[in-house]
Every structure is written in C-alpha cells, then in structure tokens.
Amino acid sequence: MTPKHTDPAARTDGADGAGKKPTLIVVHDKKGAPPSEVAVPLVWARCVFVIPATDEARGVAPVLAAFGEVVEMDPDAVEETADRLRAYAPDGIITYCEQLQRATAHLAELLGLPYHSRETAELLTDKWQQRAVLREAGVDSVRTALIHTEDDWAGAVAHVGLPAVLKPVHGVASGNTFHVPDEATGLGHLREVLALDRPGLVRGGGLVLEEYLVGRPTGPYGDYVSVEIAVVDGELYTLGVTGKPPLVPPFRETGRFWPSPFGRAEDEQCTALARSAVAALGIRTGITHTELKLTARGPRLIEVNGRLGGGIQDLAVSAMGLDLIAYAARIALGGTEPPALVPVEGVHFQLLLPAPRRPCTVVAAEGAKEVWALDGVSNCRFYVRPGQVLDGGVATDEVGRVNGVVADHGTYTALVERIDSMIRLGFAFVGESEPRFVDGTELSSL
Structure with a gap:
C-alpha cells in the first residue's frame, strides 16, 4: 500500500498575488522536532527562526540558518526580541515546541499577530490551572491537588485518593511523572522530584497529584487515544483520532497509529470530549493534541496540548497527504481554508x-x-x-x-x-x- 503525498507548496500558502513570500516567525528549540523537519515544509515562506539564547538551542542554529534568518531570544527580555522582529514586518508567528508556547504567545501579543492568547497559553502549559478550568466548565472532573512542599503531601493524598499520578505542573513527554500506588512510594517520588532544580519545563513550578484513571481492557492496544484538532478562526476541524500501543512503566509512550481501532461510536465520544475541552480553554487558532483515557465510564481527559502532537505530522502525511506543519503555518498567517481531509486507507x-x-x-x-x-x-x-x-x-x-x-x-x-x-x-x-x-x-x- 503506497502512502499518498501532496505538494504543500501547491496549496494556498499565504503568498500574495505577486508571489511575495509571507514572513513567518518560527520559535524553535533543540528540544522540539528536528530543525530540518520543521524548516523543510516551510520553504514557501520567508522564515525568521527565533531560538532561546542558550548553548543547547544554538546547536540547531546552523541547520535553521540554511532555511532563514536566526534571531536569539532572552526569555527574560521578550520585549527586546519583539522590537528586533518588527524590522522583518512579520505576517504570522508559530511554535511547534511545548516549552516555547508562553514565549510565543508573549511575542504574538507584542507584535499584534494571531496565536494563543497569553492566558490560553498559560492554561495549555500549566496542568493544575488547566484542570481547574475544565472542572469549572463541566468538561471533566478529575480530582487534583497542587503540591509545593512536602507539607502539602498529606492533604493532597486525602483529597485525591490513591492510586494517583504525580507530575510536574509544567511538564512534557511524561518527564518526572510517576504512578503512586501507596503513600510511601509517592512520598519517595515527591522528595526525589522536589529536590530537582527543574522538575518540568521551568524552575520550581510545583507538582500536581492527580486521580489515577483506570483504563478499560483494550488489549492488544493501549487504553488511551489522542484527538487531533485544527482550530481556524474559532472553527474546529477534527483531523483524526490516534490509536496507541500500550504504555510501558511508568507512563512512556511506545507509538501511535491512524486510524484508531475502537470504531466510530467511541471515536465520536472521544472527539466530542476533546472539542469541548478545546473550546473551554479558549483556543481560537492552531492545532491541538488532546489525550484521553478510555475507562469503563467512557473517555476521560488526560490533558490538552496547544500544538501539533509528536509524530502526528508523519501520520498525516502518510495517511492523508496532509502536511500539518505547513498547514499550521498557513493558519498562523491568517489562512481560513479548512484542512483537506481524505478517508484513511489501511x-x-x-x-x-x-x-x-x-x-x-x-x-x-x-x-x-x-x-x-x-x-x-x-x-x-x-x-x-x-x-x-x-x-x-x-x-x-x-x-x-x-x-x-x-x-x-x-x-x-x-x-x-x-x-x-x-x-x-x-x-x-x-x-x-x-x-x-x-x-x-x-x-x-x-
């Protein structure tokens, strides 16, 4: 079976009638997708790559420089970076990196460009605040407790119950995320993580103790899925429901596949919950990646991410010929065309x-x-x-x-x-x- 491919440059790419390339600010870091995988789908745009002023981020600068100009950003001086970027007269801004969503939202606000609002970016990268907003909106009611010191532990356990999940407030890729089957095990993990200078994406930031969602039997597949949604000027378009192999301890992913193996009815349940969550968080633009646990009570929310999910680009290109890196950029540049979806074969x-x-x-x-x-x-x-x-x-x-x-x-x-x-x-x-x-x-x- 041969995957279908299309040329992203052959679609509407935001260029004006004279063929002038639109200027796109791409905020990137070494911890995101490989730089060439981000830059190659965007060759139709004039890219200005913004990277954090760190030795680690500078490691990707030579590759990015082959595709556009590179500007360093001091995370503590975003206003200064915005002043420099105004000289490029940017038409749009985007990031494909979880850890740079807040900085990108700040730059977007200063430059008057569409992106997540700073409030929404905060909710998308703060697991404690996100859960609180979703509970208040009646979308899901997972029990959670915020922990800053060991003194918070007993109260958190009393509120959430055990078993539970312990994770950083600002985390990514299940880093420092642990299953807590009992108080002694949990306290050991808590002390281990609190001793770290940077347990998640930022220094400090606290931890969240969260109700452990028990999955229903789904073998040989994983008991969770993700729902990929494109948001174009407030309109939501479901791109697909992503199936997963089983997790390995404690919560490490081992793959993904399109389509989901659970059938239309369950896909529709998952999609409805994901769309409600995306709307409740105030997301008006971009691509989202929402993870859900499949339980005996139906799907439950794990978390909503405000960017393209890891590996989803490859699945979309293979399954539908849809270049989501390019499509997300077109949304950022003001494009309003819905995604070109086709049925997935195989x-x-x-x-x-x-x-x-x-x-x-x-x-x-x-x-x-x-x-x-x-x-x-x-x-x-x-x-x-x-x-x-x-x-x-x-x-x-x-x-x-x-x-x-x-x-x-x-x-x-x-x-x-x-x-x-x-x-x-x-x-x-x-x-x-x-x-x-x-x-x-x-x-x-x-």
Whole structure:
C-alpha cells in the first residue's frame, strides 16, 4: 500500500498575488522536532527562526540558518526580541515546541499577530490551572491537588485518593511523572522530584497529584487515544483520532497509529470530549493534541496540548497527504481554508523503541536492516550507536523508530510482534558486570 503525498507548496500558502513570500516567525528549540523537519515544509515562506539564547538551542542554529534568518531570544527580555522582529514586518508567528508556547504567545501579543492568547497559553502549559478550568466548565472532573512542599503531601493524598499520578505542573513527554500506588512510594517520588532544580519545563513550578484513571481492557492496544484538532478562526476541524500501543512503566509512550481501532461510536465520544475541552480553554487558532483515557465510564481527559502532537505530522502525511506543519503555518498567517481531509486507507503506524530508565552505555543496536526489509515497513532507524551514553529517566525517550503502512489492525499487531522479535539492543549498566541484550519486547522493562 503506497502512502499518498501532496505538494504543500501547491496549496494556498499565504503568498500574495505577486508571489511575495509571507514572513513567518518560527520559535524553535533543540528540544522540539528536528530543525530540518520543521524548516523543510516551510520553504514557501520567508522564515525568521527565533531560538532561546542558550548553548543547547544554538546547536540547531546552523541547520535553521540554511532555511532563514536566526534571531536569539532572552526569555527574560521578550520585549527586546519583539522590537528586533518588527524590522522583518512579520505576517504570522508559530511554535511547534511545548516549552516555547508562553514565549510565543508573549511575542504574538507584542507584535499584534494571531496565536494563543497569553492566558490560553498559560492554561495549555500549566496542568493544575488547566484542570481547574475544565472542572469549572463541566468538561471533566478529575480530582487534583497542587503540591509545593512536602507539607502539602498529606492533604493532597486525602483529597485525591490513591492510586494517583504525580507530575510536574509544567511538564512534557511524561518527564518526572510517576504512578503512586501507596503513600510511601509517592512520598519517595515527591522528595526525589522536589529536590530537582527543574522538575518540568521551568524552575520550581510545583507538582500536581492527580486521580489515577483506570483504563478499560483494550488489549492488544493501549487504553488511551489522542484527538487531533485544527482550530481556524474559532472553527474546529477534527483531523483524526490516534490509536496507541500500550504504555510501558511508568507512563512512556511506545507509538501511535491512524486510524484508531475502537470504531466510530467511541471515536465520536472521544472527539466530542476533546472539542469541548478545546473550546473551554479558549483556543481560537492552531492545532491541538488532546489525550484521553478510555475507562469503563467512557473517555476521560488526560490533558490538552496547544500544538501539533509528536509524530502526528508523519501520520498525516502518510495517511492523508496532509502536511500539518505547513498547514499550521498557513493558519498562523491568517489562512481560513479548512484542512483537506481524505478517508484513511489501511493502518499507518509509528513504533517507538523506548530508552532505558537507568543511565547506561549502548553496546549494540542491531536488526534495522532486517526490519526495514519486512512488508509494510517504510522506515526503521536507531537513534543511538554503540558507545553512546544515555542519561536514563522516566520521560518518553526513543532509541529508535519504525514507520509503516499495513492493510488492517490485525496485520499491524502481528507485524509489531515480528519487529520486536528481530530487534537486538545491548546496554551496559553501572554496577553490572555484563551488558544486557534485549529484543523489542524486553526493551520496555529496562
């Protein structure tokens, strides 16, 4: 089955009748998507890339500079950056990075450009405030408690109950997010995270203890989905419901696929809840990524993200020929055309190979060539090489990825089992005399 592709430049791209390129401010960082993956779909625009003034962010500057001008931004001097950007006469502004949504909203306000309002950007990046607004709007009622010090722990547990989930207020990719089955385990995680200078995206910021949503049986699939929505001048367009493989402990993602395997009725329930949440948060523009847990009571909200979800760009291009990076940019430039959606044929998937939770050194990464040769696999890449040191941690991080397209969900699950059996990875852990070698199935236990 061959994925359908279209040329984003062949669609309405915001250029004027004379062919002048629109000027787009793209706020980016190393922690976002690879710079070329963001820049290449935007070659039809005059891009001015804004990066934080950090050594880490400067690492992506040479690649970005091949596609446009690069401006550094001091997060504590956003007004000064806005003054510099006015010289470019920008037509729009966007970010594809979770951690830069607030700064982008601030720049947008100063430059008079459409984006999330600063209030909305705050709600989208603050898990405590987001839950409070959604409860007040009657969208969902997950119990939560805010924790700043260990003294807040007992009251939080009494209010939320156990089991629960402990996470940073300002977090991303399940970083420092833990399952709390009992008070002793939770208190240990709490002390561990409170000791960090930056538990989430910002220094301090507090933690949230949140009701643990028990998923209904959904094997062999994960008990959660995400709903992708484009918001164009306040109008909501559902792009798709994304199915997931099961999470691995504590809450690490292992992939995604289109379409969802749960059928139209459940997809419609999930879509309705996601749309209500997006509206309640005051989102008027851009692309959103809303995660939902599938429970015996129906779908429940995990969180709403105000940007394109990780990996969704690849799924949309493969399944519908829809370049969402380019489409989101056109929205930012004032475009009002709805997304060009087509029925999804087959199952388009990404299989993520999770990195170990403990620090280690990679000693082997084998099987990519053999996996790539399988029917239905379009790409297989390892992101690590022997000798590379991995920092560990509980965030969703990848050592490799497999992409592909197959005829149906049954074929997909059988192919994933075969892929897992063919991959061989080896890691040397501190304090262990011999390296550990695992296949894809065993990888999630490390």
